Amino acid sequence: MDWAALGDETIDLLRRYLMIDTTNPPGNEIAGTRFLAEVLAREGIASETIEAAPGRASLQARLAGDGSLGGIVLHHHIDVVYADRRYWTVDPFGGVIAAGYLYGRGAIDMKSTGILHLAAMLALKRAGIPLKRDLVFLATADEEAGSEFGAQFIADHRRDWLAGTEYAISELGAIQPHHDLRAPLASIVISEKTGLPLTLTARSEPGHGSMPWPDTAPHRLIRALNRLLEAERPIRVLPEVQEYFSCLSALWPAAQSAGHDDLAQSLQDPAFRALFLGNRQFAAMVRTTFAVTMLQGSEKINVIPPEASAEIDCRMLAGDDPEEIAGWVRRVVDDEHVEVAISREPKVPNLSPPDTELYKAMADTLRRRVPGAVVAPMILVAFTDNWVFRRCGLHSYGFSPFILEDAELQRLHGNDERISLENLREGVRAYTEMLVDIAGA
């Protein structure tokens, strides 16, 4: 294959895709599906577009294999988050290339991955490579706002788009270079934490602000929240999380790595525990978290309201049970005048095993991309569409052949989001080779 030409094409396709504003809300993903459909059609690949609501479009196209093995869904979300132009040094939808980088909202999250999928499919089609697995290209709406008009809509109404597939691959996971590590660390996402939205509502008599008493609704709520925040929810180290830390800590200097090979044991030591849980991301990987995010009380400063409430963004780990968590919160709050309710249908977390054929192919690809890289399974603390596709019965992973420094990752949802041209060139090659590996006949 002419990798240089495929690299140039990938850069050009991404540049054009980034220039389409698909900020969600409103999303207007249909502008993205029109672009993708046109590129596919030029290559003789038919696609289908559906609209879950006006403008909220998703697209599917399929390269057929011989059906001897299950297909692979290559999915990305078309929508991007808001870009505040005041803080960008370039136009976030200008398709600007400067000093070896392509800038734009979605350059990492995740139009770039979508274009790797697209370019790899075009390359396989042109080369006429026979496939034993179908490859399903899927571009979804609305991931950044909960997937209702995208992945969830497809799961509910167009399950036929996934027919005959066994695996799904999507965003995140990446290769972290080795400045502070003995070797580069590459991760493949196997599970995401999911949300259990809770509402705490305290009730009491209303009254005048000049004559408060201990048990007003806001006072009760504050004490209830205090008890919740001080309670220690037991730590749970999943085997996959242990494996991640075993891999990571083996790349650290000895002094830093001590204790990480047996977290469940080490976390009983108060000093280790304080240090480990002091890292917000690490802490979120070993426990259910409770973030108090919205508070509501009186509309007026001198009125004691009959009701005060708090919304809690609780995030569950694989294996957590929503009802058990709600019951635990009720016991900890321990006040019959404070109601604890699950405010929206919870997304029960799910997980894909790290010992599948696809996982092995992805791990090989990452080690080829960066020789010496250590590959570890990862549980993402944030949410992705993979949760939806796991519920459809697919083994779903977050995979990326990009080498990304922390500083680059911080641009994700931030300012001056960008991807290096080198990552795009090497990334499309790595992706295409992996698909030949796993799906080629």
Ligand SMILES: [Zn+2]
């Ligand atoms: Zn994303």
